[in-house]
Amino acid sequence: MNKPLILVVEDDKAIRKLITTTLETQGYLYHTAETGEASILESVSRQPDIIILDLGLPDMDGVDIIKKVRTWSNIPIIVVSARSEDKDKIDALDAGADDYLTKPFSVEELLARLRVSLRRIRYDNEKLLKDSTLFTNGNLKIDYAAGCVWLDEEEIHLTPIEYKLLCMLAKNVGKVLTHNFILHEIWGNYSSDVPALRVFMATLRKKIEKDPSKPKYIQTHIGVGYRMLRAPED
Known part of the structure; x- marks a missing residue:
């Protein structure tokens, strides 16, 4: 992917300048929006590769923007917000955000989150091109058609x-993926048994992680949910 286009949705001038300067030094292209309405228009017209989104905009809550974008696009959305409560993170992630970074933040961490999103885009594109039923992540392989899983062959x-x-x-x-999202997808609307989910995740980790205390594949976001990491081959 050459020079990804990033849409920066931020009404704070100083933070917007910090983000755009960081993107420019790394060779990213970018456009900016200071309101929710402008962000929707830019998303449709510019078709950016990633959106960096502040939740506290003057005309619209960021969660509502996420919901609107998700009605027509799966573009990665990275929330950068001063809201630090677990509920705020869960609401944004449940609405369809891909990641959540709390202000104040380091530019190094923001760039790392961007790289994760770009790797996901590349993987999704490669997957579509190959039209394969085989998933590979490091030494972990899943054959969806056969319903089989391999680790280290x-x-x-x-x-x-x-x-x-x-x-x-x-x-x-x-x-x-938030606890609520996983519970809904696996067990249906009636389930809210987070302790049971933790048990299943613990047993799954024991089977696919060489050292469950230092997970390579499944990362826990305490109070929020879980994420699969893109792992290199050993």
Whole structure:
């Protein structure tokens, strides 16, 4: 991907300047918007590769912007907000945001989050081109057609729930999935059993992680949910 286009939605002039200067020094192209209405128009007309979004805009809440964009696009959305409560993070992620960065933030961390999103875009594009049923992440492989999982070229046995959880994470590499989203997708609307979800995640980790205390594939976001990391091959 050559010179990705980033849409920066931020009404604070100083923070907007910090972000755009950082993007420019890294060779990214960018456009900016200072209001929710302008961000929607820019998203439609510019078709950016990634949106960096502040939630506290003068005319519209950022969560509503996420919901609107998600009605027509799966473009990665990275929230950069002063709201630090778990509820705010969960609301944004449940609405469809891919990542959440709390102000104040370091430019190095922002760039790292951008790289994660760009890797996800490349992976999704490659997957579409190959039209393959085989998922590979480091030494972990999933054959969706056969319903089989391999680690280090050895097939591992997963329970049906563990397999569903792993596939959901694999199909959303780099994206934080909230507890509520996972529970709804795996068990349906009636489920709110987060402790049970933690148990299933713990057993899944024991099977796919060499050291579950230092996970390589599944990252926990305490109080929020889980994310599958893009792992290099050993």
